[in-house]
Amino acid sequence: MASELLLVTTNELPALQAAQRALSYLDTNRIGRWKIRLVVNRYLRDVGLNREVIGTALHIDVFETVPSDYDAVQKALLDGRPIPSNTSFGKSIMQLADRLAGRAEKTNKSSSLGGLLGLFSRTSK
Numbered sequence: 001m002a003s004e005l006l007l008v009t010t011n012e013l014p015a016l017q018a019a020q021r022a023l024s025y026l027d028t029n030r031i032g033r034w035k036i037r038l039v040v041n042r043y044l045r046d047v048g049l050n051r052e053v054i055g056t057a058l059h060i061d062v063f064e065t066v067p068s069d070y071d072a073v074q075k076a077l078l079d080g081r082p083i084p085s086n087t088s089f090g091k092s093i094m095q096l097a098d099r100l101a102g103r104a105e106k107t108n109k110s111s112s113l114g115g116l117l118g119l120f121s122r123t124s125k
Contacts, residue, residue, distance in 0.1 A: 004100070005031065006063075008039045011048035020058055037063035039096065044068050064096045 005026075009019040019038070026036065040054060043065040051062045069089035076083040083090045 003035065005036050006039055007036050008041050009054075010042050011040050011044070011050070011054060013049070016049065016054060016057060023058060023060065033060055036060060037100070039063055040065045042066070042068040064092070064099060066092045066096065 007019060007022060009015045023033075023036070027033075038054075038058065038060050040051070040062055043051075044067070049057070051065060055062050067088045069083075069087055072083055072087040072089050083093070085091065085094055
């Protein structure tokens with residue numbers, strides 16, 4: 001009954017085989033692939049399969065990758081605090097949340113002059 005389903009895996013072969021079995025189970029139970037969002041956790045480009053190969057092997061696009069940021073996660077756990085949003089892990093979680101919420105990605109930051117001009121255009125309406 002969910003409108004979306006997150007399938008989380010890593011880019012290591014045993015985890016991808018388990019994800020393939022999970023997708024097969026979901027197919028058998030008539031869960032549409034259009035509902036499934038594939039998230040690759042602890043993603044390292046140098047280790048395991050890359051994003052394109054994962055998508056091809058599982059016949060589903062990779063929705064998002066979450067980088068392996070062991071140091072930031074370990075420090076947050078030991079400190080008993082959330083992972084800071086300025087770490088690579090924190091940024092990727094924020095991006096994942098934005099995409100799941102349907103907010104568009106910000107491709108380039110506006111300049112201060114553009115922001116100032118934007119204020120004037122809003123007040124003149």
